Amino acid sequence: MREQLRRRLRELTGITAGAGTGLLLLPVVLLGWAGRAIDVAGGAFGGAERALGRVRRADGPPFAPLVARATRLERARLIRFLGVEIAETWPAHRALPYLTCRLALAALGALVLASLLVSVVYGSLLVWAWLVFSPTVTVPSGIGGAFLLFLTVQGMSGLITLEARLAHHFLGPSERETLRRRIAELADSRAGVVEAITEERRRIERDLHDGVQQRLVALGLSISRAQRSPERAGELLGQARREAALALTELREVAWRIYPTVLDEAGLAAALETLAERCPLPVLLRAELADEPPRPVATAAYFVVCEAVTNAVKHADAREIAVTVTGRPGPALALRVADDGRGGADPAGGGLLGLARRVAALDGHLAVHSPPGGPTVITAELPCA
Structure with a gap:
């Protein structure tokens, strides 16, 4: 209203x-x-x-x-x-x-x-x-x-x-000019989506190789050592059990980053609340959604917030993050992620560029404002119609 x-x-x-x-x-x-x-x-x-x-x-x-x-x-x-x-x-x-x-x-x-x-x-x-x-x-x-x-x-x-x-x-x-521009935008967004999917696969491969795979190798070594040294079997099997628990935790983290099941089970607001709880920094979340957005829009919105929060934790030296998600009449979904870090985020970087392509594929718009010294503010608008 x-x-x-x-x-x-x-x-x-x-x-x-x-x-x-x-x-x-x-x-x-x-x-x-x-x-x-x-x-x-x-x-x-x-x-x-x-x-x-x-x-x-x-x-x-x-x-x-x-x-x-x-x-x-x-x-x-x-x-x-x-x-x-x-x-x-x-x-x-x-x-x-x-x-x-x-x-x-x-x-x-x-x-x-x-x-x-x-x-x-x-x-x-x-x-x-x-x-x-x-x-x-x-x-x-x-x-x-x-x-x-x-x-x-x-x-x-x-x-x-x-x-x-x-x-x-x-x-x-003119109508012809509009159609020509629309075709060009669709071609660019399609190419961007293909590139974003390829980059996402590379990231998943790195996560599995550097994390889960190393844990499983250590687990196998501990079991082999326990077989060769029966007198230390209890100690080595305990170490193997810890390595298995760590591998399972990292595997869950990778699966969560690929796609959180809570998004399907409880909706976007619940998925963002879970993301805020898992974040090592304080996250001030405000979600005002009259209705649950369509699944592709909710998925894109979640990953925009997730990537922005991850960047703030890893690169911004931030102390606090504010996330605002609003369902606007139109209908459209508006996102805003702000941190009090040092700024200087590169919109052409791999993560943010992939987000921009994901948003553009849904006819949305993503903007990054990150002057040196901060703050960094990432906004996005996703049409729901």
Whole structure:
């Protein structure tokens, strides 16, 4: 509910800014079309006028930089407040037609804001006007205001849709460009996942070779020595028993790092609680999950937290780790792992790069902020839809 309210307030701010910039766009549009007319007229003359026209066509029409600057301002507003995806570059000749059509939406936005103000005023009569007016006046006016408020909110959604379609039509990205970029992202993420799986296999092999295998070799040696020295059999078998217990513990650790069974049995929150309990450093865990995320998302989230906590323990000289997991409306899962260590983590390192690839495979995003001296903050957002 809180996130929905924030989104609505952000959209309202974007519509208000759009209505305000509409007043500024009017002179820009007039100057832009005047500059085009001058450029076309200059190219129609002969002699020196024609040469001047060639210079103008090479440099662009007059006021073209002003039109481009206004278009970039509109693009920033759409991205920041309305969440519209706009291409970084677009054909120069399409900017002025976009701004021209945008004037109509600015006027429509002003009408929507006026309707919102009127609906709030009349809708609030149900709260405060009982002492001033009679119920026969207050109730119909308040109900009408509430209904107008509902229509206005729906009108805001429609206006945002029109803004997005207009920007996409003139500025892009086109459907073909979007599909091409999506195919490239999928190809990159697929290659990244293959590489991450290969690296994970190498890590498992190292864990087995350096840990469990060495324990089993020591266990075999202890049993062989006990067979050759019956007088020391009790001591050597006790040593073999300890080596077997250590090998079993390390084997469980390797299995846990490969995939924790508690994730399937009790869910993401329980798996993170177990991870926090097993960590040698204090871990402040805050998990706010209304629903259990899908299994691939929960698995990726767990390993992001696990790798971040492991890095903090091994490399950061941290004293404390804070982990926050929040299920956002959308739906999406947001993660944040922060430690008070020395910082300097390399996002291109093997572990963090593998996490970034794992997250990208689910259309998510991972960011690492780790300046020298700390703190290190790793954030990730995973779509659940």
